[in-house]
Amino acid sequence: MLATLTKYAAAFNVGLQSNLVYRVNFAVRGFFSFFHLVVVFILWSSAYSGNAAIGGYSFAQTFTYFVALIVVQFMIGAFNEDYQISEEIRNGLINQFLLKPVNYFAYRFSIYVSARLVTGLLILLPVVVTYPLLKDYLAVPHDWWRLALGLPALAMSALIQFGIAYCFGMLSFWLLEIQGMVILSMALESVLGGQIFPLDLLPDWLFRISQYLPYYYQMYFPVAIFTGRLNDPAAIISGLGIQACWAVAILMIGQFLWTRGLRLHTAVGG
């Protein structure tokens, strides 16, 4: 058990170091996110002018949602894991894992966790620095139970995020190029995951349907718990149940694709 942990701790450490090396990439992404937040601010403040509330939420509540969304994206978002996995399959780099007692999923997941630990902590810096500017436009609820329910939701969202990226990466066993499909899925994820607008602003029937899809649990669910868009603890607990089912289902699909894909895989050279 300890030996297994040490093995993946080493992968985690390598991931940590390589992410600290690419600090500039983080700074570039952080800078773009700031401008995206400016667009969100301008658009939604104009939409709110003359409306005290939209969908039952004040401007501060909606803006808080978008700020939290960016922070959570840096904490759990799978940015290019699918692409990295795809490259490792295409270039034959996975061959080394087939000959060693290393579980490829656990290896990639360790690297993902270390990468998000770095970006998740670094994103808190600009948030703290700009807080005096933002605080008048933010409305953060202070209920303790939000933390107790939101943190497990966040952890499972991370699993779903990584799991979906892993499944897309696995498609490289069958397809030469996955980039188009990844971006196609990204469009779907950004709408149904609540990144373009809070999902509760959708027509009621569509919002209900979205609650049964995995995208809802990818981003919207934890963010809505933390920012006060979901307020019924009992409904949140049942949401956690659905989220757990999706997490397990996606991990199983990933495992299935790995086993089937390996049957097709031809290790040349390496």
Place this chain on the structure above:
Amino acid sequence: MTLAHYARIWFTSARYSIVRTLMFRGDFFIWALVELFWMTVNILMVSVIYAHTKTVAGWTKYEMLLLVGTSMLIQRFLMGFFWSSIFEMGRNIRSGNFDFFMAQPGNIMFMATTRKLDPDSLINSLVALSVVAYSAHQLGLHPSLLDLALYVFLIFCGVVIHYSVLVLCISAAFWITSAQGIEGSYFTLSEFSRLPRQAFVGVAKFAFVWALPMVVVSNIPAQVLLHGATPQAIAWILGITVAWFATAAITFHRGLRRYASASS
């Protein structure tokens, strides 16, 4: 070299791109779908916001859709005619493959930025055009022939301005060779083009309406269809088209002097 010579080079490149697309039809289909999905995302966002409010910065739902459609139209043309070439330019500068363009008989900026066509984006420009036409129909607009001609001309200027901004962003690779993902700066700026000009106040108005071109580039053509053209607005667009293109050309050629082949 004459204009006819450049036209011949461009047609040859275009023919090559189309033949290539016909060879990879599945790829064409996927990427056309990708762009269609992202355009739908923008339209959906407008629909959702307007389900809860009547106006945004004084713009009604279909006025806003007309603006978003105009912005998409300009971007589709940019993507269709220039994106692949300019995106690859950044990579080529880093890898040293840019040498290939230095040896070609023609203006290097022209050769490097017009080599590839993306028919998937060009097909989707029809979707963007449909959004504009549908919104105009819903608003009961009957623009005069002159207004329509001006709209087409302003879209052309818009493509030139977007092209210049993109060339400027990617030219950064001449100076900061490790700047991967620098093309993201263009997409971040282009987000502003879907917002109404009246939504900007204070510092944001100075930065995004006066200093940077993205907002006016989509707002002015949309306003020509909605309320007719004003000489000031046309002069404004013409002025910034010349200014941004000149800045891009000068920066590109300055950058070219720094290019040191494979070691750059």
